[in-house]
Amino acid sequence: MFGKKEKPEKKEGFIKRLRARINKGDSWLTYDLANLAPGGKIDEDTLEELESLLVMADVGVDTTERIIQDLQKKLARKELKDVEALQQGLRNILREILAPVEKPLTIEKPDGPFVILMVGVNGAGKTTTIGKLARRFRDQGYSVMLAAGDTFRAAAVEQLQAWGDRNGVPVIAQHAGADPAAVIFDAMDAARARDVDILLADTAGRLQSQTGLMDELAKVKRVISRRDETAPHEIMLVLDASQGQNALVQAEKFHEALGLTGLTVTKLDGSAKGGILLGIADRIGVPVRFIGIGEAAEDMQPFSAEDFVDALLASGHQS
């Protein structure tokens, strides 16, 4: 690994914003937990109500079941004496689910650029995430190049180009309608020639159900591997958290088609309930590299399971 480390004060501010912005500051779990057990007593009814809360928070049916079963076992062992014990039990199981996908992206130095292929549906935040990542990597001391592989619309190429111009990051682009695989292939050569560390490749948004477009992505991946058999070094799916269970379906389909190596989950500041990350971790298991909680560059940070669970369960007095 090469490059520099994160500044701690940046992370502090992010955690504060994460707490404030997930589910608009009202933590679904804590707010309702105390209400679930009016006399402070935890029983099967409490867990049943919690179950519906989890489903409503986008956790998904299977993952909810896993969580509730874990708590039922604790209840049977008389380990859930009060709301605090329930909260602690919940905290533990959520951490257990999320910890395995906390695997930060590490940039290796291959013989040539470290190639990151960005994929996802329209509007998920691919291009924005590329901008944020480019700035982040540049601040860490890497040289960065962008490939305008979203050749579907002229505006998409211009969006990337404008971002590159503003930030002094070179962009390799062709005309709208060009073959995305060819654009990215050329960009790999350009990056190699200029000894660039990291190449971020944009692609056009597509629905997981559009077979032709999914095949096109598989072709892009093959062409990249032909130029460098170790590449792409990261195939990152960008998911809009406010899409709820549909985001889970997207993750499954993109993973099947391409073999994802990482995820960035955006828009956790919107209408998202945050629970989608639990479903993704439990069902898909692909590392969550970054989470986004706003449009600014500093609103995207590496995923931390502990911080995320704390934010989900944060009650007023903790923040």
Ligand SMILES: Nc1nc2c(ncn2[C@@H]2O[C@H](COP(=O)(O)OP(=O)(O)O)[C@@H](O)[C@H]2O)c(=O)[nH]1
């Ligand atoms: N609120 C919020 N908006 C975001 C976030 N990430 C991206 N966006 C917005 O989502 C919209 C679509 O983003 P874009 O990168 O163009 O999506 P693409 O079609 O996947 O390339 C833009 O208006 C972004 O500013 C986020 O974490 N929070």
Ligand SMILES: [Mg+2]
């Ligand atoms: Mg885009």
